[in-house]
Amino acid sequence: MISTQRKVIIIGSGISASVVAIDLCKYKEVVMITKGLESNNTIRAQGGIATVVNETDRWQYHYEDTLHAGYHTNNSEAVKLLVRSGQRYIKDWINQGFPFDRDHKGKLLIGKEGAHRDQRILHAGGDETGRRVLDFLHKQIQENVKVLSEQTVTQLIVENNECIGVEMIDCKGHVSIMYANDVVLATGGCGGLFEVTSNHRSVMGEGFSLAYYAGATLSDLEFIQFHPTLLWKNEHSFGLVSEAIRGEGAQLVLENGERVMKDEHVLEDLAPRDIVSRNIEKLRRAGFDVFLDISMIKNFQKKFPTITNLCEKANVDLTKGIIPVAPGAHFSMGGVATDLQGRTEVKNLYAVGEVACTGVHGANRLASNSLLEALVFGKEVAKAIKDSPTSAKEMNLKRSKTDVTHEAKRIALPSVQVLRQKMNKYVGIYRDGLGLRFMKQWLESFDLHRRIHTIPPSQKKMYHQTMAAWLIVTSALARTESRGAHYRHDHPISKAGLEQYHIKRRRSIHKPQMIAGG
C-alpha cells in the first residue's frame, strides 16, 4: 500500500539520525536505513556531552572556547546555536530521565576535557555515555520508525537538483530503490578510511561521496581530527582512551616518566587535541613510546569501565598505572556543506552530524562538542523538514521497487586495507605536498570520474570510500598552509587572513576552490 503521508528517509543510526527520527515520526512516515543499529560512532563515545552547568560558567565561555579550539575558522552563528540551544536540550533530556552520572547527593558529576576553561562534560555510566545515549534514543524510535538494517546506500537519486530517494544494497547483494519526499544523510565521518582510528570500521566517508555525486557542495574536508590517545599495544590500536582521563589528572609520559606536554602548551595535557596529537606523533616517530600515567586516579575501573575492558582485551595491566597510547583518526570537521537547518544545495537533501559541515567546529573540534552538535542540529533538521511545504512528489513514492539489476562490468578499485594504510601514511597527522600528490595520483589511477551507472552495485560502497579519500586528499592539497588539525610540513604556518576561507568542492566544478565566508 502506498502511504500518502510525507515520507522521510534517514540514512544512519547514530545520535543525529535518531534525534531527527524521534522528532519527525509523530508527523511523517520515517524510514531509517542503516548498515546496522550499532554501526556508528555514537556507541563509542566515551567522554560525554559538553554544556554549561557550573554557576561560574557561561554559554559565552563555551562559545569562545569552541572558537578558540577551532582556530576561529568556525561559523560563529552555528557555534552560538550549538552552545545556547544545547543547554536547553540537555535540560530536556535530564527532565525526560536521561541517566547522567550524579554524586551520592544527586548532584550532576561534571568532567573536564581539553581546551575547556571550566568543567563542562556530562557523562553517563562513567565512560559509557555513547551507549547510554543510543539506548535512550533507540527505545524511543522502536515503534514509530521503520528500520531497514544491513543495508548500504549506494546512490542518492536526484532529478532536477531534487533528491527523490535512494538506491541501496543489502548484505545478500539485492539492490532496491526507495523514493521519499526528504532524505537525511546522517552517515557519520570518515575515520574508518584510516588504518588507526577510534571510529567504527564501517564509517568510511561514503556520505561525502554520495552527496558529491548528488550535486551537493562539500567543505573543509582537509580538517580531520586525530585523537591523541588510542590504546596502543603490539603495533595495533584497541580503541579510544578518553580525554576525560586527563581531565581527572592523568598525564602523558615517556617510559622514563618524563612529562610529554609539560612545556608544550599552557594547558599542558589538556591542550587542544591537534597540539597534543602532533607532539605524541613527533615523539613516536623519534622512537619513543608514550603512555598515560593514570596512577593518581582513584576508582579508575569504576569511573572508566569501557577503558578498563579495552585494557583487559589488550592485556594491559592496570595495576602498573600506565596505558600505552598513540594518536588515531577521530573526527571530520568538514563534510557536506549545509545551512544551520541542515539543508544542502540539493533540494530535499539534508545532512546532519559528522557528515555535515555547518562550520561549527572550524579547523579543530572542541572536546565533547560532537554529541551536542548531533543533538542540536538534529533538532534543527527535524524542524526544517516538518515545516517545509509538501511538494507534489507523492507520485514518486509509487515507484519504489526492489531487485534492480545492473549489468555493469567490475571495475578496478583498491583493497580497503591498502587504502587505509596509505591514508594513514600520507594523509595523517603530518602531511606534505609530495605525499598528498602521490596519493592523488594513486587514487586517480582507479578512474574515479566515471558515471555512477557504470559501477556494479556490489562495488559502489568501495567506490564511494575511494572517492571520499580522493575528496579529502585533494582538499588537503588545496590548503597550502597549516591550520588546526590540518598540518603540512611544506607549509607549516597559518596564513594570516585565511581564517574564514574554506576549501569547497562540487562535482560540476571538479577542482577544489578556496572561497571566503561560510
Ligand code: SIN
Ligand atoms: C573522548 O572521550 O576523549 C572523546 C570525546 C570527543 O571526541 O569529544
